[in-house]
Amino acid sequence: MKIGELSRRTGASVRALRYYEEQGLLAPERLPSGYRDYDERSVVTVHRVRVLLSAGLSTASIAEILPNVVDDSVVLTGRCPELREGLAAERARITERIEALTAARDILDSLIGRPLVVSGR
Amino acid sequence: MKIGELSRRTGASVRALRYYEEQGLLAPERLPSGYRDYDERSVVTVHRVRVLLSAGLSTASIAEILPNVVDDSVVLTGRCPELREGLAAERARITERIEALTAARDILDSLIGRPLVVSGR
DNA sequence: CTAAAGGCTGACGTTGACGTGAGGGTCAAG
């Protein structure tokens, strides 16, 4: 499929898709016309990229992670302790942020769920 | 206390503290010299700001939330339905972010080989 | 009193993930 369709099917802008390629997250074929030609797996890949980006990972980190996801091989990861450590660190950061967000949401809940309290104290 | 001490006690840079003020997150008094004069509560406030920022909230969102939290108690929220709506919207955004982060963490978990923990809300 | 340390206000620089044209090919339809 061409870039416009992938864009519609993933919600990522055309510009974003070209940017992902520039960052090594996608490697579409090229048609004789020079047009990018994506396969079905690209749809899943783009969704993963977006999830990880929205989680605060950089394209560089994602580029490290992605090949392992695509191949569905945890084997490589298990063999590379350096990469494993990096991933564990990212995981820890994400967990911290989930906890921070949960705390923030609890604060909002206490504000919303307690109507007509005019003053603290 | 002056800005340098607050910086040391919070880990935020002097520049960051001035930036937070610019964004309406802090409102220190001023000494006759023009120096900023922070009270003890500022320490807690800055910590809250940093947690929320690291969780991915913008200073604008934080500015909406912060004034409503004073000494961990509710102030005037119940009387303003407009504000309540804003907070509810903010809550929804936070929940979305938590879900995105959880999905991202699951991806990392599958790579690391850690068993997926069923999120208990 | 003097120098170092710390504070102040601009104001420009930085980084990451794109947005937004400019200028120009490609392709299916009428």
Place this chain on the structure above:
DNA sequence: CTTGACCCTCACGTCAACGTCAGCCTTTAG
């Protein structure tokens, strides 16, 4: 065979959360 939708490659613009530097004033230590 022209029109309009879609694609291409530069390449500059943007926005957030600060970093950094300049030029100048205030406070503190000796």
